[in-house]
Amino acid sequence: MFEVSVVYLTREVATAEGARTEVLLGRKRTGLGTGRFVGPGGKLEPGETAVDAAVREVREETGLEVAAGDLVPIAEIAYPFVDRPQWSQVSWAFTASRFSGELRESDELEPQWFALDALPLSRMWADAARWLPRALAGEYVAATLTFGAGDAVVAEHWGAALRS
Numbered sequence: 094m095f096e097v098s099v100v101y102l103t104r105e106v107a108t109a110e111g112a113r114t115e116v117l118l119g120r121k122r123t124g125l126g127t128g129r130f131v132g133p134g135g136k137l138e139p140g141e142t143a144v145d146a147a148v149r150e151v152r153e154e155t156g157l158e159v160a161a162g163d164l165v166p167i168a169e170i171a172y173p174f175v176d177r178p179q180w181s182q183v184s185w186a187f188t189a190s191r192f193s194g195e196l197r198e199s200d201e202l203e204p205q206w207f208a209l210d211a212l213p214l215s216r217m218w219a220d221a222a223r224w225l226p227r228a229l230a231g232e233y234v235a236a237t238l239t240f241g242a243g244d245a246v247v248a249e250h251w252g253a254a255l256r257s
């Protein structure tokens with residue numbers, strides 16, 4: 094299994110109805126999951142920690158800078174793909190509300206802010222609906238979510254992420 098880090102940046106926005114929290118996602122332009130909305134992220138490079146990769150991927154994919162110390166772990170999830178083992182991965186998810194820089198598009202991602210209570214879950218990976226809202230609400234999530242032949246999650250195990 095390869096390892097990935099994925100980051101869900103948040104911001105507070107004033108609206109006529111009051112303050113609301115928004116989450117930065119982006120439509121993926123290349124690679125695994127093209128066309129889906131994902132948090133900025135990607136594979137750990139040799140020698141990198143999950144935090145190192147999170148900082149680097151946010152910079153590369155969005156132009157934003159997040160400090161390692163501002164990243165808050167929110168989930169560790171193993172994704173075995175039963176029919177496509179080369180896609181199997183362990184994902185380290187983080188959130189951060191402090192970051193700097195100018196948001197920009199990249200070759201990999203078209204970034205877009207979404208209200209926390211209106212995440213585009215049907216246009217994300219199928220696992221997102223099972224854990225992301227809870228994790229962004231403050232619950233640390235550890236799980237193994239197994240993908241079957243299609244895009245569906247066919248088994249779930251809650252607890253420490255199981256690696257194969």
Ligand SMILES: COc1nc(N)nc2c1ncn2[C@H]1C[C@H](O)[C@@H](COP(=O)(O)OP(=O)(O)OP(=O)(O)O)O1
Nearest residue numbers: 097099124125126131132134135136172218220221
């Ligand atoms: C709910 O969100 C996600 N669920 C699942 N199952 N997988 C996700 C989610 N968000 C991101 N991912 C996966 C999809 C990919 O396997 C990685 C990101 O990989 P990417 O190909 O972008 O990796 P990079 O290192 O940036 O790219 P290259 O090495 O191909 O240049 O995360």
